Amino acid sequence: MYWALGILFCLIAFMGVIIIRTVSFVPKSKMATNFRKEAVDxxxxxxxxxxxxxxxxxxxxxxxxxxxxxxxxxxxxxxxxxxxxxxxxxxxxxxxxxxxxxxxxxxxxxxxxxxxxxxxxxxxxxxxxxxxxxxxxxxxxxxxxxxxxxxxxxxxxxxxxxxxxxxxxxxxxxxxxxxxxxxxxxxxxxxxxxxxxxxxxxxxxxxxxxxxxxxxxxxxxxxxPCAFVGIGEKGYVDLEIVLRGHGGHSSSPPPQSLTQKLAHAITALEKKPFPAELSPPSRALFNALGRHSTRLYRMIFANLWCFEPLLKWQFTKTGGEMNALIRTTVAVTKLKGSDAFNILPDEAAMGVNMRLLRRDSTKEAIDRVKQIIGGDFEINVVESREASxxxxxxxxxxxxxxxxxENVYAGIVxxxxxxxxxxxxxxxxxxxxxxxxxxxxxxxxxxxxxxxxxxxxxxxxxxxxxxxxxxxxxxxx
The missing domain is CATH 3.40.630.10 (Zn peptidases)
Incomplete structure (x- = not known):
């Protein structure tokens, strides 16, 4: 019986913390402004x-x-x-x-x-x-x-x-x-x-x-309406990933062609995204806009200590900009095989663009790609720069x-x-x-x-x- 009461007490305390943090998670007060338009021609x-x-x-x-x-x-x-x-x-x-x-x-x-x-x-x-x-x-x-x-x-x-x-x-x-x-x-x-x-x-x-x-x-x-002000930029990497081998006539393909190996590499990259992280810009964004959100979302953003895994799961699932805010992204943007329908290529290549969180250096990001795709791929760095x-x-x-x-644009966040x-x-x-x-x-x-x-x-x-x-x-x- 005492263990049941202990669990009940912990549950009440847990809900109390959630509620108190949510109730106090309100928009920050702003200084009163008096916008006077300049007399520009x-x-x-x-x-x-x-x-x-x-x-x-x-x-x-x-x-x-x-x-x-x-x-x-x-x-x-x-x-x-x-x-x-x-x-x-x-x-x-x-x-x-x-x-x-x-x-x-x-x-x-x-x-x-x-x-x-x-x-x-x-x-x-x-x-x-x-x-x-x-x-x-x-x-x-x-x-x-x-x-x-x-x-x-x-x-x-x-x-x-x-x-x-x-x-x-x-x-x-x-x-x-x-x-x-x-x-x-x-x-x-x-x-x-x-x-x-x-x-x-x-x-x-x-x-x-x-x-x-x-x-x-x-x-x-x-x-x-929200005014989004960038406080940092993601890092950037362009990779050219090449695989060479024997081509030939398409009428007698081998058990695994170069293009099949390339496709497996693409699938591997998509199945193993970089880990999600609520970086300082993301936390600052959620802190600013979460206060203006609906009650359910306000509860989530006020209690990231509890709901962070849920947010990461949701943003990963939906993809797009919110997913890009929380992880280093990898996108295959270019593909090259044979120029003819009836010829197997002796060289297959793909172009990969990566946008890096500050947590991931360009070297670490490239090493991770190498580890994921494995094989005999030649990886050439076309362009790279660290996150700001x-x-x-x-x-x-x-x-x-x-x-x-706030002074010039009334009513925005x-x-x-x-x-x-x-x-x-x-x-x-x-x-x-x-x-x-x-x-x-x-x-x-x-x-x-x-x-x-x-x-x-x-x-x-x-x-x-x-x-x-x-x-x-x-x-x-």
């Missing part, structure tokens, strides 16, 4: 954006295809459109396509770097309903390649700076605008800018680059960005998260400890799907608010 800003979208600053992995005259024209247009920036600030052109602008502040020890890039990915004009480089403006949208990714941030930064210079503003600390011209091909401009800053002894207090946006209905149980460090969400730098978002993709900001880990990744845009699923796709466009309201956001950031930094 928005008609002129619209004209500038439209004209800059017409310039075909396309980068290709085959660099011989890049039309350098377009990049030269773009820089000349910037000089025409933003005369105060070019006359009063220090502008440096960093080869091959980088632009670095320094705005001297009252103090110099805690500079901020605002980043963007002005190169864009190629287009298939046949898929577009409007010309991809028309810069068309209708009653609601601005159309064109680069509206979302990411001429909007570059132009918004410069419109904000031009406005503030006209207002006689001088930043509290040095400000840098760092614009890459080959981000889409992981080009050398951003690394060159970082090396230049390093040679000048510049250690940024804050770096802000493209990243998460403001979206809705992407987190379990949360229906409010994480920015502390308790830092003053986080507070500046989060509070500015700001949440840290782990970037699944990559940006030029990864190069700044060599000189900066606090790097955040956020694009000031309110996007739905359709608009998110237009990035790197056809009919790319941004709403006029989004553009106007982006200028307001960067103006407030400059005043805060």
């Amino acid at each position: 928005f008609d002129k800003a619209l004209f500038h954006f439209s004209e800059l979208l017409k310039i075909k600053t396309i980068t290709y992995t085959d660099i011989s295809r890049i039309d350098e005259t377009q990049f030269k024209i773009f820089k000349e247009k910037l000089r025409d459109f933003y005369p105060a920036v070019h006359e009063k600030l220090e502008v440096t052109y960093v080869e091959p396509r980088g632009i670095l602008i320094k705005w001297l502040g009252h103090a110099h020890e805690s500079p901020t770097v605002l980043m963007s890039h002005y190169d864009v990915v190629p287009v298939d004009e046949k898929a577009w309903s409007v010309p991809a480089f028309s810069g068309k403006i209708d009653e609601t949208y601005i159309w064109g390649r680069g509206t979302l990714d990411t001429k909007i941030t570059l132009v918004s930064i410069l419109e904000s700076a031009e406005h503030l210079l006209a207002d006689g503003f001088m930043p509290a600390n040095d400000l840098y605008f760092a614009f890459g011209g080959d981000e889409e091909i992981s080009g050398p401009s951003a690394p060159a800018i970082v090396e230049l800053l390093k040679s000048r002894g510049v250690k940024p207090h804050l770096v802000l680059d493209e990243g998460g946006a403001i979206v809705s209905n992407v987190f379990p149980g949360v229906d409010k 460090p994480y920015t502390d969400v308790e830092s003053a730098q986080w507070q500046i960005v989060a509070e500015t978002i 700001v949440a840290p998260y782990l970037m699944l993709g990559a940006s030029d900001s990864r190069h700044y880990t060599a000189i900066a400890d606090h790097i955040l990744r956020f694009s000031p845009m309110v996007l739905d699923d359709v608009e998110l799907g237009r990035i790197h796709s056809y009919d790319e466009r941004i709403s006029i309201e989004n553009y106007e608010m982006a200028i307001q956001f960067f103006t407030k950031i400059m005043r805060q930094c």
